[in-house]
Ligand SMILES: [Zn+2]
């Protein structure tokens with residue numbers, strides 16, 4: 381029993397230090413950790429020390445979670461990267477795995493503002509069955525201003541995300557089917573079969 385409590389103190393103290401080092405710059409982190417160590421050194425009752433640690437570990441865990449969920453600002457170099465679908469010279473970072481579920485992550489593509497909008501409209505039409513998005517996508521495709529191979533590339537990314545989400549049970553599997561693509565976006569009329577893979 382004594383052994384177990386000792387172990388929880390060691391583990392909690394280590395987690396507290398890890399969280400602080402994750403959240404703060406090196407020097408500040410070491411100062412904060414030293415302050416905590418000083419507080420613990422003055423506190424002879426193990427139960428009280430454990431209580432204080434548990435409280436602050438909870439606090440910093442919530443802080444870490446919020447930080448992980450925060451969208452990282454794009455770098456200048458990322459913004460200067462050409463659109464991966466149409467070649468336009470500046471782009472946004474689009475997350476193929478959404479931040480709300482995965483936190484900031486590296487599953488991204490660089491797409492220009494127009495291709496980015498097309499992606500999200502396609503996604504909402506196919507995944508959320510949004511009539512509003514569907515109308516806009518059909519309007520864009522019918523305009524003749526979006527090259528079929530560009531729309532096909534954007535659709536490929538969109539469908540890769542849909543399959544990933546369906547594979548995890550977050551989306552009805554029929555939404556990844558060619559039939560669904562056809563009834564939703566009349567794809568064969570515009571894409572000539574591109575991107576339907
Ligand atoms: Zn583009």
Ligand SMILES: [Zn+2]
Nearest residue numbers: 473474475496
């Ligand atoms: Zn996006």
